[in-house]
Amino acid sequence: VLTSELLNDISGANVFFKCENFQKMGAFKMRGAANAILCLSEDEKSRGVVTHSSGNFAQAVSLASKKLGVKAYIVMPENAPQVKKDGVRTYGGEIVECPSTIQHREASAKQIQEEKGATFLHPSNQDEVIFGQGTAAMELLEEQPDLDYIFTPVGGGGLLAGTALAAHYFSKQCKVIAGEPIEADDAYRSLKSGKIEMNATSNTVADGLRTHLGDRNFPIIQQYVEKIIRVNDDEIIHAMKLIWERMKIIIEPSCAVPFAALLRDKQDYKNKKIGIILSGGNVDLKNLPFK
C-alpha cells in the first residue's frame, strides 16, 4: 500500500493505493486463480485445470497451478502474441492452440474438460475466483479500516464483485465505486437497465476491460456497488502518466481507470479517505501510450 502527497494534492482526497502490480505475475488475477485451485478436491487437482483466457488470467492460472502442483491447460488462439505464449510457458502452463474465434476457444476448452477431466476456471464469473479477487480489498481494509470508498476498475466484473463483497463484510462504512472506459461501458449500462448489456465497441486503451459481466458477478455488483464512473482514453492515459511519473511505479492502462474516475469526479470526494486497487502492471514497454 503506497501513498503520494502529490497525488493527494492533485485529487483533493487522501488516497491509499493497493499495489497489485507488485503481485506475483504482476496482477490481482493471481488471487482468484490461486483461490479457485485451492478450493478443488484432491481428485480434481490430480486431473488439472483449463482456461481460455489469453491475458493475465492465463499467466495466473499457470503460475498458481505450478506452485500448487496442478497441471494447467491454457487454450490460446494460434495468432496470440509470442510474448503472451512465452509468459504462460515460463510459468509452466501447457498451451493448447486453436483458431482465434471465441467458439473455437470454448470448444477446445470443453474438449480438454472431457478428455482430461480438467476443471474449467473462468477469469471473472466464478464464485471462488470472485472471492479470491476480494482478498485485495480485504487486506487493504485490514491496513486502513476507516476508508470511505474503494475504487476498482470493471471489466469482466470479478475484481469489482469481490471488492464489493469484501467492503460489505469487512467494513461498516466503506462504499465501492468502479471506473470503466466509456468505449466499453457495458457494466455502466447494465446497472442502468438491470440486465447484462454487451459492449457495442471496445476501442479503448484499457485492453483488460473489454470483457462483459457474467451471471455470477452481476447480481453482486447490482446489490453492493455504489456507482460506476465512465472515463475516456485521454483521462485514462493522463491518470496512468501521473502514477508513473509521480509514484515511479509501472501500471497498465486498465489499472489507471479507477484513479482517472476519481480525478473526473474529484469534487464529490474532497478530503475523503479512498482506497484504490491498482490492478496490474503488465505492459509492453515498446508500445506505451504516452505522447
Added chain:
Amino acid sequence: VLTSELLNDISGANVFFKCENFQKMGAFKMRGAANAILCLSEDEKSRGVVTHSSGNFAQAVSLASKKLGVKAYIVMPENAPQVKKDGVRTYGGEIVECPSTIQHREASAKQIQEEKGATFLHPSNQDEVIFGQGTAAMELLEEQPDLDYIFTPVGGGGLLAGTALAAHYFSKQCKVIAGEPIEADDAYRSLKSGKIEMNATSNTVADGLRTHLGDRNFPIIQQYVEKIIRVNDDEIIHAMKLIWERMKIIIEPSCAVPFAALLRDKQDYKNKKIGIILSGGNVDLKNLPFK
C-alpha cells in the same frame, strides 16, 4: 525496501532493493540537500543557499529549501531543458540563468554567494551532503542488519562515500561495492592510480554518473570501498529493463548500474545477502532506452 523472487533467481543472490526512486522528488539527492540545509545556522539559513547542478540535486535543493523555509538560488545554463527548469520552479527554487559553460556557472554561483551571502551547496563533495546520502544505507542496515554487501552507483561519489561510512559505522561485516559505466570510469581508474582521474569520455546512457570524484569523498572511497565493477551500456539497459518488467517500478538508467554490476560478477556473490541502493526514478518517458 522491496524484494523480488525472480531477480533473486536471475542473480543467484538474496537482494534487498532500497527504493530511493520513491524518495521525495524521486532521488536520494533529497537526503544530502536536506541534511546540508539542516546543518546551517539560523543566520546562514536567512541568507539562503545556492547550487549550480542542473539535474536531481537542483530539484532536491529547491524542495528541501522550500520545506525548511530557506531561499534557494539555482544557477542553470540558459539552454537547460524546459522540463528541468519547470521541475526547479515547481519545487520553489529561483532560477538564475547563465551561459552554458562550467566557468560561467561557477562564476554565477560565486556572485550569488557574495551578493546575497548565500551558502554554496555541492551535490557530492561536501561533508554534510555525504552524511545525508549515507542515511539511505543506514536505514537499509536497520532493516537488514546482516547484509554481506551494499551496491551503489558512483558518479560524483557522494552516495558511495556516504554508503561506505554508514556500512563502516553501522555494520560489522557489510562491505560496499560500486557499479560504474565503463564509458565514465573515472572512479575505477582513480582507485587504481591513487589520485583523482578525469573521464576521457562520458558517452553513457547513465547520464547521472558522468561527473568526477572530489577531494572530500575520494579519501573515504579509497579507505572504505571494497571494489568498483564497470559495466557497459547494454548491461545497464538490460538491468534497467529487468527491474522495470519484473519489479514494476520506474528507475533511471544510472540507478540500474549497481544491479548490472551484480549481474556481471554474479558468480562472486552466490547466495550472499546484498543491499542495492536504487538511486532514483526521474526519467523522460518519451525517451526510453528500450529497443
